[in-house]
Amino acid sequence: MIFARLGPNETTDDLLISLKTTIEPWSWKKGKEISQVKKTILALAGKNSYKMALFLTGRSALFNLLKSLDLKRNDRVIVQAFTCQSVIEPIVALGMKPIFVDISEKDFSLDIENLKEKLADNTRVIILQHTFGIKPENRDKVVELAMKNQLILIEDLAHGLMSTSLATKEKFLNHFFLLSFGRSKSLSSVFGGGVVSQNRKIIKLLDHGGLEYPSYSFIMKCLLYKPIVVTVKTTYRIFIGKLIHKLAQGLGLLAAELTPEEKEGNFDQLLNKKYPNALAKLLLNQLKKLEKNNYQRAQVVNFYVNNLSSLRKIINTRTLHRYQNQPLVRFPLLLDQRDRVISHLEQKKIFLDTWYDSIIAPKTFPLKTLPGESRRSLNTCTVAFRLTKKIINLPTLIEIDQAKIILNELKKAIGD
Ligand SMILES: Cc1ncc(COP(=O)(O)O)c(C=O)c1O
Incomplete structure (x- = not known):
């Protein structure tokens, strides 16, 4: 039994951490693991000048980042076609215009010539997606282009995180890295997202953004995900796995990746929340591996x-x-x-x-x-x-x- 989609990162040690965390509800919202996560990720970047803010999802990280920048309604945000709705909904929710650029077959990322053609006076942001974790062939050229045109560059590393992917030019303060720790990404805490940058002012703003923590019942569902998925994967061959999966879905024990509101095409404030410490515990185990x-x-x-x-x-x-x-x-x-x-x-x-x-x-x-x-x-x-x-x-x-x-x-x- 081989799965590309179902819990690609989850193994027994993740299951055990989740179960242990379920009996420590006092540490679900606040706790020391949040700062340990930040420290570990920033150590990957290897630069002291970087700072990080965490959110419940990558889409909420993007929403709050765009909101914190000096942007106006109708400003254009360059994104690639061949992306997911979580990238688009925050832009539209803030009244900005996603402008789609075609991709290159080589790296499934922005085609640089098409990008140049689509730049306009009110283009303010470029989102450069590292699709599948592939380093875009023209990454350095896009960085240069953003610097030259005084644009904000958001490198979308949601699919995968390598230490080299966090490299930036000194003093390019309009450069941000978007991370996701969703269940299908290379590091999973079921939900999770972040922004890394050397722009301390913006990260400070994001960190004190006044968001609330998700509810205890939502956190509980997140903690059940890994035990359920590991059990499903290991028993799928004998049909029990399929049954457990259906049952867990039917009983609403798993928090869906997208909310009904998001499926309608709208950014949902339901997932626009702080990153809870319970998920940081799960992420620390993933970071170890x-x-x-x-x-x-x-x-x-x-x-x-x-x-x-x-x-x-x-x-x-x-x-x-x-x-x-x-x-x-x-x-x-x-x-x-x-x-x-x-x-x-x-x-x-x-x-x-x-x-x-x-x-x-x-x-x-x-x-x-x-x-x-x-x-x-x-x-x-x-x-x-x-x-x-x-x-x-x-x-x-x-x-x-x-x-x-x-x-x-x-x-x-x-x-x-
Ligand atoms: C390319 C890309 N960027 C950003 C995101 C947003 O991540 P999240 O699911 O944590 O909101 C996704 C989600 O799948 C994605 O595929």
Whole structure:
């Protein structure tokens, strides 16, 4: 049984920390682990000048960051097509306009020429997404461009965090790193998000932003997630897992990734909260394993690169070598018969995923909630549209033997 989506980071030690935390409710909201998390993440950056603010989600981190900057309604925020709704909803909620830039097939990130074309007088922010944790090929050029044009640069590291991805130029105070610790990211505390920057003034503002903590019942649901998911994964083969999963969902024991309000296309204040200490405890355990897990991810990525690059039916074989040694959260492949391949592998109990199978994921995101100018810019992103129909994600935090099984089944499915 191999899952790309369900609790990719969760193992028995995470389950135990969660269970231990459930019986320590006095430490759920405030506690020393919050500052330990900040210290550990800032140590990865290796620079004393950085500071960090934490939030309940990445989307709430983005919302509060944009709100704290000197921005006006109708200001333009550059984002890439091939993204998720959590990036878009905070921008629209603040009355700003997301302007969509097409992506490059090489790194699933901003196409720099298209970015230059779409810059306008009221462009104030660029969000540079490191999709799947891939370092964008033109990252340094985008940094230069933002500095030269006095734009705010938000590097979206939600998918994955490596120490090198936190590097910045000295004195570029308009440079912010957006982090997520959601359940499907490379570090998971079920929910979580943060902003890292050397702009002390803004981080101080964010840290004292007057948000409330989530309720005890919400925190309890977060603490149940890891025990439930680890049990589901280990018992899925004998059907008990599937049953437990359905039961937990039916009884409302799991906090969904998106709220009903968010599914309608709106930013939801329900998840705009402080980061509670209970989740910091979960995150500290994940941080302890980050180096080991990133090493494992990079090994599996290298295995895929070495063994998939010669398969003729894979569309992006020529760019796979770029991912060598990168600890990607998921490995992106482009295939013509994506849906058929996914169902073939599902029959073999291999559950792959499709970040992103729509231009703004998930597919249910109502595009009509976007301003007209945003929609028009989105319609020009032809590469992104094409890739949403062909993308398939392979898991990376697995054993090499499991990667071999995926490879064999994939070859059978595509007939290569
Ligand atoms: C690229 C990207 N940025 C930001 C976010 C927001 O993260 P969160 O789910 O913690 O709100 C996501 C969420 O999936 C994402 O995919």
